[in-house]
Amino acid sequence: MATQKELLRRRASRVRRSIKAVANGRPRLSVHRSSKNIYAQIIDDAAGRTLAAASTLDVGLRGDLKTGADIAAAAAVGKLVAERAKEAGVTDVVFDRGAFIYHGRIKALAESAREGGLNF
Known part of the structure; x- marks a missing residue:
């Protein structure tokens, strides 16, 4: 029987494989x-490099958020990553949710990134 960690890794690789096929x-x-x-x-x-990144551990966000594990925090991270992507000259991306379902915090991050100007 596969462990939970293996199942998550398989699901993430399935999602990533389909994303890379349509990424263009x-x-x-x-x-x-x-x-x-x-x-x-x-x-x-x-190129194998990170163009922009954001997390709830960033100094600017950490003080403003009550916790890093709620929908408000995810929305703030989505907005911040969209701003940093625009600074890097990126507007079109493909969304890689990994092994996580598109619900709750993942959905909040995606919607705020779209509002911030990213197209996917």
Whole structure:
């Protein structure tokens, strides 16, 4: 029987494989959520480097947020990563939710990134 960690890794690789198939050279907005924080990166897979990143651990956000594990924190991270992506010259991305379902904090981050000017 596969462990929970293996199942999550398989689901993430399935999602990532389908995203890379339709990316057409666009960088991906990769999201990771833990029980206490949420992280977002815009990654250029062709060059193998991170173009922009934000998380609830950033100094500017940490003081403003009550906790890093709620929908408000995820929305703030989405807005911040969209601002940093615009500074890096990125507007079109593909959304990589990893092994997480598109619900709650992941959805809040995606919607605020769209409001911040990212297209996906």
